[in-house]
Amino acid sequence: MIPPAFEYARPASVDEAVRTLAEAGEEAKVLAGGQSLLPLLRLRLAFPELVVDVGRVPELRGVREDGDTLVIGAMTTHHDVVTDPLVRRHAGLLAAATATVADPAVRHRGTLGGSLAHADPAGDLPAVILALGGELVAQGPRGRRTIAADDFFVDYLQSALEPDELLVEVRLPKADGWGFHYEKFHPVAQSWATVGVAALVRRDDGHIAEARIGLTNMGATPLRATAAEAALTGAGDTGSVTRAVESAAEGTRPAQDTAASPEYREHLARVLTRRAVLAAAGMG
């Protein structure tokens, strides 16, 4: 567990960070909370020439409102997300899912932006941001651009960020009035989700008017269960929800690993989606 040698930079501002990244080219890695990068370094699975530590950039931290949008700085820690009153009020799904991330030590170090930029489909938060319809704001030498969550997760551990871009904030439409639930299935408390389901449900007159479902660890990227979302529209009881979620694993391509087979993950996706939707809709 001895990392290879690397250069280290600790910029004080976003501008300085972006400049440092641009100068380093493809051989730089951004260090946020370090919960993914440090293990990769110590296992000698990553060999960056330069590590750019953005841990001392104050403008990257904190939560604020911008009209109907909630804006969360990329370096806001999981712990701060879980305990933030604005997040709890307007994006309860994110607070609930973040509370299930690993353990308290990790939640005090790890950050929302770091978790998203790492683009691990087994991470809890990518699927949540998908379900919430979030946007991710990146800053690079060519200025700022906004990337929809649907376009952000490109492949396994690969985001739409360019090597010289820094994820600076996450923008979430306020989900006031939506029911939510994150159903995480993991073998032990500190492990990644075998499968996770992030459900957002808007109810109208006792029926589901709209459902948004993000799936954790059901493919190379976080996914939306679009077929189940469509089928759930109009569902008004446990039976109709159960039928609708039969399509929850459609279009997924889950991995085979020590935790589970693809077949079992597909089965779990259906069971957990039912449970998550029933809980989110208050029908459980």
Next chain:
Amino acid sequence: MTDQAVASEVGRARPRKEDARLITGQTNWTDNISVNGMLHLAILRSPMAHARIERVDVSPALERPGVVAAFSGRDLDGLGSLPCAWPVTEDIVLPDHPPIALDEVRHAGDPVAVVVARDRYAAADALEAIEVDYEPLPPVLDLEAALAEGSPLVHSDKGTNRSYVWPLKTGEDFDSVRRRAEVTVKRRYVHQRLIPNAMEPRAVVVTPLAASGEYTLYSSTQIPHILRIMMAVVTGIPEHKLRVIAPDVGGGFGSKLQVYGEEAIALAVARRVGRPVKWTESRSEGYLATHHGRGMIQDVEIAAMRDGRLLGLKVDLLTDMGAYLMLVTPGIPILGAFMYPAIYKMDSYDFTCTGVFTTRTPTDAYRGAGRPEATYAIERIMDELAAEVDLDPVELRRRNWIRHEEFPYTTIAGLTYDSGNYEAATGKAIALFEYDKLRAEQADRNARGDTVRLGIGVSTYTEMCGLAPSRVLGDLRYAAGGWEAATIRMLPTGKVEVVTGTSPHGQGHVTSWSQIAADVLGVPFEDVEVVHGDTKAAPQGMDTYGSRSLVVGGAAVHHAAQKVVAKARKIAAHLLEASEQDLDFADGVFSVKGSPEARKTIQEVAFETFTSHDLPDGMEPTINAEHLVDPDNFSYPHGTHLCAVEVDTETGRTKIRSYVCVDDVGRVVNPMIVEGQVHGGLAQGIAQALFEEAVYDEEGNLVTGTMADYLVPSAADLPEFVTERTETPATSNPLGVKGVGEAGTIASTPAVVNAIVDALRPLGVHDVRMPCTPERVWRAVREARS
């Protein structure tokens, strides 16, 4: 000594003296040791399970910054084979085990070359420069296929992958009881490989004194005394020139009951470069290089009458030795051989164990060592038999166990259990567990067809602890004895040093030994210090493993302290001008019967002994005393564990709803330490049932190579434990103690799996392979339904 004095410390829940420094880390962990001029050692390990080494070139590593030297196996010739101290049969196949591979690597992680450099980073970086050409050889992974004709061989010069066959047949012939049995049940159980995961990784520091040829070896080991002897043999450093120190050691679970290649390599390299060296393993390196546990296929058959009365048991084992036989590798299943009949009476026992080589990390002792395997097999198949004869599993056990009035009882396996009360422990456990209420809830859920089923698992275990009577070890072809040593040093100021040959690595010996000595000597608990783990300071000992330390080493402390009192009595009598018979001794004070004002404290006697101005004629000027204990018998802790699980049949998830254990570990020296041992043991046993498995792919690579994949549970994954005790004192030692280090691990695994199978039996499930992961449970339910 008086009984009144005994009651004052033994039995008290003293917080552990050693915890402040252990928990804060403000102490002497091996990796904390830093010596002037110290170099850092890093080891290049085989990335393949099995290959011929065509070429090793370490010279490019020498070009790297900070590198002082680099060696291949050939460069360090002169090192002997790593020892196996337990060749269980006369014709055992015992291959050479070079500390660094010479011609062939036989498991992923086998050492190939080493680098020493000025810091850890330089050493780790330089490993990448070493060039090795491997010619791949086929891996050997499946235990049954390994024994088939034409299988690739782990050690081609041996002509077989079979290391040994060890039989034990007692009582009536099994075929004969099978013929008269009304019921037989046959099952195959599989113990997955487990990785011990001590909290502190292994570490070694060697400091050489070139001028005198003396070496000090610091190692995170459970066995400094055994290690010293073995290292003298392996390295050729004369025993009297080698000092071994086990500084504070952060856990072992058997994984540091070993003589490791890295210890020999560090000595050899320090001798070669003439400078101190340090090696500390990383966690993932340890997963490959520190021995594993379990790894066994059990074919078990039980014969009984319809009323549940047992007739006999047949056990056939295939056990995974891994690539080499390490210190006690072949003996581990043999430690279990005597425990399969457990607490039950029967007429026939037929046991065979076959040791098999594979191209995986060697196996050896892991918490329980052979006894968890035995307990699992018998307790699982007792539940299957209960289902077969339609009896409640507790009732089936009751019909067969040794009744408390039958002790001492010689079992079919030939052990004589000195004491026990299975009725009492079981009765208490049933009451705490609310057994009948849970059975009613279970019936209700089954009737409703609930997707979440309730299951109840029982395990009425016993174990053999207090290793061990030396004569028995000799009969079993073990190379050493099982005695233990203690010395009491009475210091001039009245303080006390207890020198023990046991080597604590988390068990709290400093506290418990202080309690034992304080009681016998009548001195304050705080005035006792315990010296251990250094072959210069505590020169005699057999170290710590197999729940032996209190039973053998604690008894030695007790006896040595009694000798001190006997010597002190002579001096006190002389000083008080009374006869020895006229002296009372209580709470550390000698007083003359009938005139209590004439008194001397044991501390005063210690000082008078130091000055020696006025000792009895001819008396040696010391009241210090030494005592060695060689036990007459093993000790036999026992207990009843009950586990209730809820199994979600939709997802396969098992949730432990309640867990009750009533253990009988004999007399208790420190209830808090006992409770801690039980909690940790339960966690580890439950981990085997539900979570942990060392998984290899078909090439022989360890897939679960980090803690992200090898699932060690945390408190969040475990239930609240209800731990209670009964106290039936052992008759084989003066303290009445039995040992508690392994009880929880031995008992809990079958209790949990029995509960899962009990939950699913109405659905047609008869077994789930460990670890009972959600997917395995889900598949078992699905297959049973289809």
